[in-house]
Amino acid sequence: MSKAAKKTLEEAIQSGNPELDLQDKQIMSLEELPGLLSLENITRLTLTHNRLTMVPPAIANLVNLEILNLFNNIIEELPTSISSLNKLRILNVGMNRLDALPRGFGSFPVLEVLDITYNNISEGDSLPGNFFMLESLRALYMGDNDFEVLSPEIRNFKNLQILCLRDNDLVTLPREVGELTRLRELHLQGNRLEVLPPEIGHLDLLGNRSCLRLDGNPWVPMIEDQLLLGPSHVMDMLRNESYKFVYQRHITTGSKPPPKNYDAKNRKISRKRDNA
Numbered sequence: 001m002s003k004a005a006k007k008t009l010e011e012a013i014q015s016g017n018p019e020l021d022l023q024d025k026q027i028m029s030l031e032e033l034p035g036l037l038s039l040e041n042i043t044r045l046t047l048t049h050n051r052l053t054m055v056p057p058a059i060a061n062l063v064n065l066e067i068l069n070l071f072n073n074i075i076e077e078l079p080t081s082i083s084s085l086n087k088l089r090i091l092n093v094g095m096n097r098l099d100a101l102p103r104g105f106g107s108f109p110v111l112e113v114l115d116i117t118y119n120n121i122s123e124g125d126s127l128p129g130n131f132f133m134l135e136s137l138r139a140l141y142m143g144d145n146d147f148e149v150l151s152p153e154i155r156n157f158k159n160l161q162i163l164c165l166r167d168n169d170l171v172t173l174p175r176e177v178g179e180l181t182r183l184r185e186l187h188l189q190g191n192r193l194e195v196l197p198p199e200i201g202h203l204d205l206l207g208n209r210s211c212l213r214l215d216g217n218p219w220v221p222m223i224e225d226q227l228l229l230g231p232s233h234v235m236d237m238l239r240n241e242s243y244k245f246v247y248q249r250h251i252t253t254g255s256k257p258p259p260k261n262y263d264a265k266n267r268k269i270s271r272k273r274d275n276a
Contacts, residue, residue, distance in 0.1 A: 009033050012042075018064070019044040030056055037061050043087075048072055057081040071095055071115070083107040094118050094141070099126060106130030115141040117164070122146040132156045143167050143187065155179040166190050166213065171257035175199050184209060190216040192258050195250045196223065201238025206231065218258045222246055 005025035012020045018041050022033075027050040030036060037058040044067040052073040059068075060081040067090045075096040083104045088111055095118035105128045114137060121127070122145065132153035139162035147168040155176035157163075162185040163177070170191035177186075178199020186205055194217070205212040212231040219227065222243060226233040237243050 005033065009036060013039065016041060018042055021046045022050070023047065023069075024049040026050065027052060029053070030059075040064060043067065045069070048092075055079055055082065060084045063087070066090070068092070078102045078105075080104050086110070089113065091115070101126065101128055101131065103128050104130065106133040108134060108136070110136050112136055113139045113141075115139075116145065117141050118144045120146055123149050123151065127151075135159065138162065140164065148192075150174055150177075152176045158182070161185065163187070169260055172251075173197055173200075178202060185211040187211070187213045188217065189213045192260065193217040194220050194223075194258065195247050196234075196238060198238050198244045198247055201235050206235060220246065220250065 005022055005027055008020070008022060008025070011017070013035055020039070020042055023046050027033070027047065029052065037056065038061060040061065040063055042062050043064050045062065045065060046069045048069050048071040050073050052070065052075055054075060055070070055078055057079040059079065062085065064087055065085050066087050068085070068088060069090075069092045071092045072095040075093065075098065078093065078098065078101065080102040082102065084107070086109055088108055090113040091108075091111060092115040094115045098116065098119040098121055100121065101116070107130065111134055114134070121142070132151060133156065135156060135158060137157050137160055140157065140160060141162070141164040143164045143166040145168055147165065148171055150165070150170065150173060152174040154174060157180060159182055160180050161182050163180070163183060164185070164187040166187045167190035170188070170193055173188070173193060173196060175197040178197055180203065183203050184205065184207065186200070186203070204210060212235070214227055214231065214234065222237065223234060226237045
């Protein structure tokens, strides 16, 4: 631990400052910071760009924590106790080495923003059973992981406004995404998608503050042609009966998904090596 980290912590303890910024302080373990995990007054803790390999269960002692930023460390696992942070609104664990989220992770009662980008998380056993109970979520960033499918339980995120799934291995998208009526941003670029559920055509993704990203997928010609004209043309097409027929035929024939894009994977691997 650097002297700067020690000084910053000492000043926070003395002043009672509820916001503690320890980014880029060469921290390898929170045990190096005596007293940190006893600061019950802390509401914001920033530990970005360090060398943390794990988060101790005692993180649960920070009972008033609202914002926890662990971006760009080398964390391989999160403790189950982290979900007992009942006041946590924003959690950023992007650019780490996570391949799963801990049991009970969906217990955060007021979590609004979750960022798990640049990890190795996938569907299946990687997500705990109650993950889709995070009904307070407004923004979910899951880009640069290893998702091939997404659970239909995504429908439970009724308050979701931003869903980022870019640069995964998605081969299909559940129809239930179309039930996220508050969604204003949908990022799907850099996957293996060939078709989109027609239900997405009814979402409000074309307003001034909206965003729909579809590039970098091996779309069927019908989508590819409309995408050349712009996202609005794709949205119009999704509501077309002709497209609904094409979509249904595509999913019922069980066509083999396109192979993984080697170049895209190489880019993802190189980014992860940057924080090794």
